[in-house]
Amino acid sequence: MPENWQAKVTELFKIETGEIYSDTTFRMLGIPEWHGNKLLVDTKLYPQPDSLMGVLWSKPIFDDRIRIVSLVLDVQAQNQNYGTEVLTELKSKAKSDGKHMIQLEVRKSNVKAQNFYSRHGLKIDKTINGYYSNEDGLLMIGEL
Numbered sequence: 117m118p119e120n121w122q123a124k125v126t127e128l129f130k131i132e133t134g135e136i137y138s139d140t141t142f143r144m145l146g147i148p149e150w151h152g153n154k155l156l157v158d159t160k161l162y163p164q165p166d167s168l169m170g171v172l173w174s175k176p177i178f179d180d181r182i183r184i185v186s187l188v189l190d191v192q193a194q195n196q197n198y199g200t201e202v203l204t205e206l207k208s209k210a211k212s213d214g215k216h217m218i219q220l221e222v223r224k225s226n227v228k229a230q231n232f233y234s235r236h237g238l239k240i241d242k243t244i245n246g247y248y249s250n251e252d253g254l255l256m257i258g259e260l
């Protein structure tokens with residue numbers, strides 16, 4: 117990813133999830149070098165930062181599972197099956213890596229995303245009080 121895209125990633129996360137990811141957040145959470153990270157790019161606009169239409173950021177955790185840190189699509193790219201494609205591919209690759217579970221956190225109010233993940237086999241495991249600065253989170257877990 118070109119270096120000047122970080123501000124665009126931060127903007128996309130802020131608009132679509134309400135979360136503010138600073139340089140420190142990116143450093144603290146870490147972006148592992150593995151096949152579970154993907155960018156959706158509008159090739160007509162590449163390499164402008166505005167060509168960035170979506171981000172999947174995930175990481176292996178513990179021995180048996182992966183965590184989606186963030187899956188965000190620009191509003192113009194939503195409901196076109198990109199989310200389904202990238203999640204299906206991630207689950208299949210993680211399974212071939214020997215992982216068995218997938219988990220993520222989602223805002224309690226983000227019913228659209230919860231429905232999307234439910235359709236893909238994840239279930240609400242528990243509420244995480246105060247997970248977000250202004251709202252509780254839900255931990256969703258699924259088998260691969």
Ligand SMILES: CC(C)(COP(=O)(O)OP(=O)(O)OC[C@H]1O[C@@H](n2cnc3c(N)ncnc32)[C@H](O)[C@@H]1OP(=O)(O)O)[C@@H](O)C(=O)NCCC(=O)NCCS
Pocket residue numbers: 132133187188189190193194195196197198199200201220221222223226228229231232
């Ligand atoms: C949640 C999110 C990742 C889902 O990805 P997506 O690409 O929009 O999801 P899909 O297109 O695969 O599926 C969404 C809907 O589009 C429908 N759809 C998919 N492809 C379609 C097509 N070709 N024609 C018509 N409808 C289609 C699906 O059936 C689904 O229907 P629903 O409205 O009943 O839910 C995405 O919407 C997003 O980034 N949202 C904002 C950020 C966010 O909330 N992220 C999650 C934080 S944890």
